[in-house]
Amino acid sequence: xxxxxxxxDGNSVAFRAFFALHNSLERFKxxxxxxxxxxxxxxxxxxxxxxxxxxxxxxxxxxxxxTTFRTELYEEYKGGRAKTPSEFREQxxxxxxxxxxxxxxxxxxxxxxxxxxxxxxxxxAKDQYEVVILSGDRxxxxxxxxxxxxxxxxxGVSEIEVYTPEKVAERYDGLTPAQVVDLKGxxxxxxxxIPGVTKVGEKTAIKLLKEYDTVEGVYExxxxxxxxxxxxxxxxxxxxxFLSKELATINRKAPVTIKxxxxxxxxxxxxxxxxxxxxxxxxxxxDKLNVTEEVPEMEDILFEVVRxxxxxxxxxxxxxxxxxxxxxxxxxxxQGVAWGTSEKIxxxxxxxxxxxxxxxxxxxxxxxKKVFDAKRTYVALNRYCEKKLAxxxxxxxxxxxxxxxxxxxxxxxxxxxxxxxxxxxxDEAIYGKGAKKGLPEDEETFFAHLARKIKGIHWxxxxxxEDLAAKDQSKLFYDMELPLSFILGDMEIAGITVxxxxxxxxxxxxxxxxxxxxxxxxxxxxxxxxxxxxxxxGVILFEKMGLPVIKxxxxxxxxxxxxLEQLREQAPIVDDILNYRQIAKIQSTYVEGLLRVIAxxxxxxxxxxxxxxxxxxxxxxxxxxxNIPIRLEEGRQIRAAFVPRHKDWLIYSSDxxxxxxxxxxxxxxxxxxRAAFIEGQDIHASTAMRVFGIEKAEDVTPNMRRQxxxxxxxxxxxxxxxGLSQNLGITRKAAQQYIDTYFEKYPGVKNYMEEIVREAKxxxxxxxxxxxxxxxxxxxxxxxxxxxxxxxxxINTPIQGSAAxxxxxAMIELNQRMKEEGLEAVMLLQVHDxxxxxxxxxxxxxxxxxxxxxxxxxxxxxxxxxxxxSWGATWYEAK
Numbered sequence: 090x091x092x093x094x095x096x097x098d099g100n101s102v103a104f105r106a107f108f109a110l111h112n113s114l115e116r117f118k119x120x121x122x123x124x125x126x127x128x129x130x131x132x133x134x135x136x137x138x139x140x141x142x143x144x145x146x147x148x149x150x151x152x153x154x155x156t157t158f159r160t161e162l163y164e165e166y167k168g169g170r171a172k173t174p175s176e177f178r179e180q181x182x183x184x185x186x187x188x189x190x191x192x193x194x195x196x197x198x199x200x201x202x203x204x205x206x207x208x209x210x211x212x213x214a215k216d217q218y219e220v221v222i223l224s225g226d227r228x229x230x231x232x233x234x235x236x237x238x239x240x241x242x243x244x245g246v247s248e249i250e251v252y253t254p255e256k257v258a259e260r261y262d263g264l265t266p267a268q269v270v271d272l273k274g275x276x277x278x279x280x281x282x283i284p285g286v287t288k289v290g291e292k293t294a295i296k297l298l299k300e301y302d303t304v305e306g307v308y309e310x311x312x313x314x315x316x317x318x319x320x321x322x323x324x325x326x327x328x329x330x331f332l333s334k335e336l337a338t339i340n341r342k343a344p345v346t347i348k349x350x351x352x353x354x355x356x357x358x359x360x361x362x363x364x365x366x367x368x369x370x371x372x373x374x375x376d377k378l379n380v381t382e383e384v385p386e387m388e389d390i391l392f393e394v395v396r397x398x399x400x401x402x403x404x405x406x407x408x409x410x411x412x413x414x415x416x417x418x419x420x421x422x423x424q425g426v427a428w429g430t431s432e433k434i435x436x437x438x439x440x441x442x443x444x445x446x447x448x449x450x451x452x453x454x455x456x457x458k459k460v461f462d463a464k465r466t467y468v469a470l471n472r473y474c475e476k477k478l479a480x481x482x483x484x485x486x487x488x489x490x491x492x493x494x495x496x497x498x499x500x501x502x503x504x505x506x507x508x509x510x511x512x513x514x515x516d517e518a519i520y521g522k523g524a525k526k527g528l529p530e531d532e533e534t535f536f537a538h539l540a541r542k543i544k545g546i547h548w549x550x551x552x553x554x555e556d557l558a559a560k561d562q563s564k565l566f567y568d569m570e571l572p573l574s575f576i577l578g579d580m581e582i583a584g585i586t587v588x589x590x591x592x593x594x595x596x597x598x599x600x601x602x603x604x605x606x607x608x609x610x611x612x613x614x615x616x617x618x619x620x621x622x623x624x625x626x627g628v629i630l631f632e633k634m635g636l637p638v639i640k641x642x643x644x645x646x647x648x649x650x651x652x653l654e655q656l657r658e659q660a661p662i663v664d665d666i667l668n669y670r671q672i673a674k675i676q677s678t679y680v681e682g683l684l685r686v687i688a689x690x691x692x693x694x695x696x697x698x699x700x701x702x703x704x705x706x707x708x709x710x711x712x713x714x715x716n717i718p719i720r721l722e723e724g725r726q727i728r729a730a731f732v733p734r735h736k737d738w739l740i741y742s743s744d745x746x747x748x749x750x751x752x753x754x755x756x757x758x759x760x761x762x763r764a765a766f767i768e769g770q771d772i773h774a775s776t777a778m779r780v781f782g783i784e785k786a787e788d789v790t791p792n793m794r795r796q797x798x799x800x801x802x803x804x805x806x807x808x809x810x811x812g813l814s815q816n817l818g819i820t821r822k823a824a825q826q827y828i829d830t831y832f833e834k835y836p837g838v839k840n841y842m843e844e845i846v847r848e849a850k851x852x853x854x855x856x857x858x859x860x861x862x863x864x865x866x867x868x869x870x871x872x873x874x875x876x877x878x879x880x881x882x883x884i885n886t887p888i889q890g891s892a893a894x895x896x897x898x899a900m901i902e903l904n905q906r907m908k909e910e911g912l913e914a915v916m917l918l919q920v921h922d923x924x925x926x927x928x929x930x931x932x933x934x935x936x937x938x939x940x941x942x943x944x945x946x947x948x949x950x951x952x953x954x955x956x957x958x959s960w961g962a963t964w965y966e967a968k
Contacts, residue, residue, distance in 0.1 A: 094214045094352065095144035096207045097135070098224035099151040099195065103184050105225035105242045106130035107177045111651075114176060119370045121495070121703050122882060127180040128187055128369060134223070135191065137249060138240055142221045146352040147193045148210065150203035151185075157200050159336050166336055168282045172821060174811040179878040183369070190362040192355045194347070201343045204228060208339035211237050214349055223249075228278070231339060233257050233266035262295050274304040274334030283333045286326040293319065304334050376523065387512060392427075392434040392540035394532075398442060402435055403428070403451035405480075408459040408546040411466050412539055414516075414526055417711055418469040419581065419694045424528060427539035431547040436536045443473040450476070457482040459550045461501045461542065463571065464699065467578040485546055487570050488553040490700035491562055495864055499700070505545050508552055513545045514538060561860050569859065570699065573897050576904045576916070577697045577707070584692030585714075585917045585925075591730040592684050599676045599723065606669045613662040620669060623648045629662075636660060654818070672723050679717060679727045686712050692734075697919070704886055705861050705893040707919055715920045719968075729965035733927035741914070741933065742967040743940045743958040744923035747772055748892045749805050755950040756858070756887060759837025766952035773798040779834040780827060800827050804838065805888055807881030842884045849883035857890035858948075859898075895954070896922060899947035906939055925964060933960060 107127035110117060117126035139147075159166045188195055198206055207229065211220045215236040222229050222239045229239050230252055239252040250256075257266045264272065275294035277285020285294075301307045308327060314320045323330070359378065366375045395402065409428045413421040425438040442448050453476035460466050463484040470478050489504045498504050502515040519538045520526045529535050557563045611617045614633070618625040627646030630636045639655055640647035650670075656663045686693055698708040709715040718724030733740055745751075750772055754762040765775040770786075777789045777797035789797075796817055803813050813824035832839040846868075849855050854864045863886045867875040900919065907914060914928035914936050924944075928936045937958055944956045961967040 092146060092218045093142060093144040094146045094210070094218040094220050094349065095138065095142055095148075096210055096220065096222045097138075097147070097149040098203050098207060098222070098226060098229065099149040099184070099188075100203055101225040102134055102223060102242060103127055103131050103181065104177065106134055106184075107174075107180070109134075109242075111649075119368060120701055121368075122885075123183070123369075123878060124176045124180055125183075125369050125371075127177055128183050129371065131184050132187060132191075132371075132374065134242055135188075138221075138223045141240070141249060144221065145354060146218065146349065147354045148206075148347070148352045149188050149193055149195045150206040150210075151195060151197040152202050153197040153199045157202055158340075159202070163332060163336055165282055170280075170282070172811070175809040175874075175877060176812060178874040180874075182872050182875050186365065190358050190365050192357050194352060196345070196347050198343060198345060201340065205340040205343040206345055208232055208341040209343040209345045210347075210349065212341040218349070226280075228269070228273070228281070228337065229339070230257050230260075231266055231269040231337075263299055264295060268298050268303070270334050270337045270339075271298050271302075271304045273337030274330050275307070277333055278337065281336070283336050284326075284329050285333050286330050287322040288318065289322065304330050387514065387537075387541070390434075390512075390537055390540050390544065392429075392436050392536060392543075394536055395435050395437050396439040396441075398437075398445045398447055400447045403447055403455060404430075405456040406430065407455070407457075408543045408550070409466065409478075410461060410539060410542045410546065411469050413469060414520055414528075417696065418465045419472075419688075419696065419711075421469070423469060423473060425535065425539055427536075427543045429543050431544055434540045434543045436539045438535075440473070443470075449474055452476055453479050456480045459483040459546050460485070461504075461546055462486040462499070464574040464578045464581075464697070467575055468581055471578075471582055481571070481575075483550045483554065484571055484574065485549045485553060486700055487574065488557060488566055489549075491566055491570060491861065492553065492556050492560065493864060494703045494862075495866070501542055501545060501549075505549060508549060510545060510548055513541045560862065562862070565860050569894065569897055569901065572901050574699060576900055577699065577919075579904075580916055580918065581694055581696060583915050583917060584688065584690065584694040585927075586691055586732050586734050587683060587687050587693050588730050588732050589684060589687055589691075591732075592680055595726060595730065596676065596680050596684075599672055599680060602723070603669060603672055603676070606665050606672070610662055610665050610669065613660075613665065620666065626666070630656070630660075634660060634662070636663075651815075668721075671718075671721050675718060675721070675724050675727065679724070682712060683727070683730065695918075702893075703863050703882075704890040705857065705897075706889065706921070707893070709920075714918055725965060725968070727965075728968060729963045731964035732962065735929070738927050738929050739933060739960045739962065740964045740967045741926040741928045741936060741940075741958070741960040742923055742964070743926075743944060743956050744921075745892075745896065745944065746955040746957055748895065748922050748954065749888050750801055751950065751952050751954060752858075752888050752891045752895070753805060753838065753841075754952045756891070757835075757837045757841035758951075759835050759841070761835055762838065763952055773801060776801050776831070776834075780830045796827070800831055804828070804831060805885060807884050845887060846880045846883050849879070855883045855886050857887050857894050859891065859894045861890050861894060863890070892922070895948050896924075899944045900924065902947060903940065903943045906943060907936075910935070910939065912936060912939075925967075928960075 107130070109130045110126035114124060114126050117124060117129055119125055185195055196206060197203070207222055211222060211232050214220050215234065220237040222232060222237065223242070224239065225242045227241060233239050233252050233254055235254065241250045241252060243250045254266055257269070258264060261269070261272065272291065272294050273283055273285070275286050275289050275297060276291050277283045297307050301310055307323065308330070311320060311323050363375065363378065407428050407430055410426070411423055412425040413423055415421040425436060426442060427434060427436040429435050452470065452474060458481045460481055461484070463481050467478045485501065485504060486499070489498070489507065498507070500515055502513040505511070505513045519529060519534065557566050607620065610620060614629045618629055620626060624645050626648045630648065631638050631646045636656055636659060638646055639652045650667070653663050653667055657667065683693065688694055693712060693714070695709045695714045696711050698710055701708045717727050731740065751766055754766050761779065765772050773794045774786050774789045774797070777783060777793040778786065780797055780800060781793055783789050783793070799813060799816050803816070810821045810825040810828060813827065814821045817824065845855060849865050849868045853866070853868065854862045856862050863882070865879040865883055868879040868883060870876045870879070896919070900916070904916065912932055912935065914926050914932050916924060916926050918925035924940070926936065941956055941958060945954045947954070959967050
């Protein structure tokens with residue numbers, strides 16, 4: 090059987106991958122804030138072509154740099170291209186890492202392009218191998234032959250067009266693959282800035298080549314042609330035509346040193362691929378692996394299985410572990426409990442434990458307990474016991490997270506291995522994975538697994554406690570994160586009441602609204618069609634209605650959101666289509682989604698993940714209540730279904746005003762930024778005045794303020810000119826000018842950014858105001874993209890992380906003050922910079938005064954903290 094060689098054009102496919110999921114750019118981020126859309130889409134493209142072609146040998150070729158033998162021939166080659174988006178550049182090193190983890194080699198060659206590497210290897214291999222090339226660039230079609238096919242990515246990440254000599258002839262009206270370079274010689278190529286002959290397009294070039302075969306053939310007969318503008322242009326641009334052909338011609342004899350036999354595909358390197366997927370948060374790829382962990386040999390461990398409980402079993406200074414098999418501890422059954430010291434460990438699967446007075450009293454009164462994941466333990470036990478867990482002194486999961494947010498793990502075995510403690514197996518090794526998850530048949534294995542966790546908690550507690558002290562993070566752990574975990578637990582237990590009647594009413598209203606918009610769209614289009622079909626929609630908008638084509642795909646017209654946004658002012662139908670899409674998403678994701686998760690008590694119980702983000706911000710899952718859309722009125726209406734538990738109560742909301750910009754003013758010491766906040770100015774209007782050179786605040790237009798707001802928050806997040814240009818719909822040059830002007834007007838901010846990057850390079854990490862650390866291993870990388878991403882992260886983390894810390898401090902103080910004053914009001918939700926409560930009307934004035942006092946004086950900054958408070962019968966009315 091003939092071997093098959095797959096050659097992949099790395100730069101081209103990676104760039105296609107980035108834009109294939111460009112509309113999902115902000116959704117595809119890992120816990121470090123790294124954009125991952127290109128990495129994810131590249132992986133899908135790779136999987137598709139591997140499945141389609143089943144190669145025996147594989148190589149991914151990359152360009153070595155911008156300077157090649159072609160730029161020596163023509164300095165403007167590939168000139169005029171827009172600067173590569175930093176959001177794409179930062180992903181390139183990780184795409185290379187992914188390729189290596191997938192068991193594939195990469196190769197680049199100074200002074201040559203990936204095309205030349207591919208052309209050389211394809212030429213060398215075609216007598217021994219069937220050769221397949223994957224690219225997003227049709228330049229490579231010149232390599233097509235009976236032994237070489239070229240697969241072109243054409244739609245998103247899923248569709249590939251296979252080019253044979255017959256397919257090339259079909260695409261170019263009878264031309265052969267060899268004539269592709271002649272086509273470029275005559276017609277040029279705007280994407281590579283190959284000039285071609287003036288006013289000669291693809292159709293004219295094909296016509297000439299069908300008659301004269303090559304560029305050389307055209308010029309052998311040019312003098313015989315009738316007098317015309319075409320003949321004149323051909324004669325004037327003779328040298329340009331031959332230069333263009335030379336630029337377009339792939340070098341098939343490049344000095345490539347890698348050997349074909351070295352490219353044998355070895356399969357995925359799971360040892361490297363699994364942690365890579367985990368780092369990138371690629372859960373779908375992890376699930377596809379369905380990897381079963383090998384169970385290592387463990388030393389014997391002593392423990393006692395008990396089903397009757399005596400007082401001496403429960404003392405101070407013990408570790409406690411509650412075992413559940415699923416992630417959602419609000420609903421998962423407890424399978425077993427272990428507790429004890431390092432020397433004496435008890436385990437049981439007897440649920441009578443939760444009614445035993447000795448255990449229940451110890452749970453509420455025993456001191457210095459050590460646990461792994463205090464909130465999970467606290468909430469789970471609350472469903473089984475009449476008294477709540479108290480006296481917790483140490484939480485291994487929280488401590489490990491604070492010590493290094495890059496390596497946080499929700500599995501105690503994962504944490505243990507970070508600290509070289511090998512005596513705990515992973516849960517997957519014991520229980521299996523996904524649908525196969527279940528208790529082992531051997532009870533001894535189950536109980537020993539729990540006992541090992543108890544011993545590990547004791548060992549890790551001592552080690553992590555010492556590390557916290559060494560890094561000046563003990564106060565952060567003991568005074569902030571650990572107390573907060575129980576407050577969050579109480580919020581989760583309390584839940585928030587959701588009125589299903591209102592959701593069903595919204596469902597009906599939204600369905601009716603969608604039908605109305607649908608009819609309106611059909612009337613504007615003059616016919617009925619599938620609004621959800623991009624192909625049918627493209628025909629309506631760009632062929633029937635004649636709207637200008639912004640972007641084309643290989644199967645038709647792009648109707649992506651960014652395209653439709655640009656056409657919004659040109660035709661009412663576009664606005665209606667955008668509204669239709671938004672309402673349909675709100676209907677399916679939020680209305681129907683919330684109806685599915687209302688518990689038997691009529692409430693929704695979200696889970697707050699305290700150990701996920703790199704900045705210390707909390708995340709909400711199952712369901713995510715931090716992500717309810719608020720830009721569209723229909724999205725805001727979702728909050729109308731969130732109501733207080735009693736009819737004579739209210740929903741009360743308070744959030745910090747521009748807390749991250751206030752933190753920036755404090756940290757940067759910029760005099761203009763500080764003055765704006767101290768004087769109570771509208772910070773976005775103030776920035777607009779400075780950036781746009783406006784003398785009076787009343788002369789600042791709403792659009793200027795909107796642009797200034799985007800710049801303000803863009804600076805905080807280290808936004809690039811590309812990112813800002815996308816947000817504002819302006820050119821990258823204009824976006825860069827805004828950024829440059831901002832730094833000129835706020836020199837303190839610029840100085841802060843330079844200083845924090847310098848500190849990060851020296852220390853390898855940055856800190857918030859409260860010593861929350863974020864390690865940046867790539868800050869001194871020789872790779873520009875990795876280093877740039879780390880620098881932006883260094884700038885943002887102290888700002889966003891300090892803002893998150895301030896809200897946590899306020900939550901702890903509020904919880905204590907509400908208890909002291911005996912309020913019935915309950916803290917229900919934390920949504921970024923907002924806190925949501927339910928409160929009796931009789932306590933409203935007291936709560937309002939208390940919340941404002943605590944939140945605005947939680948910490949002392951050099952600029953005032955300001956809160957905005959409101960209330961109403963629903964969360965919607967409160968906002």
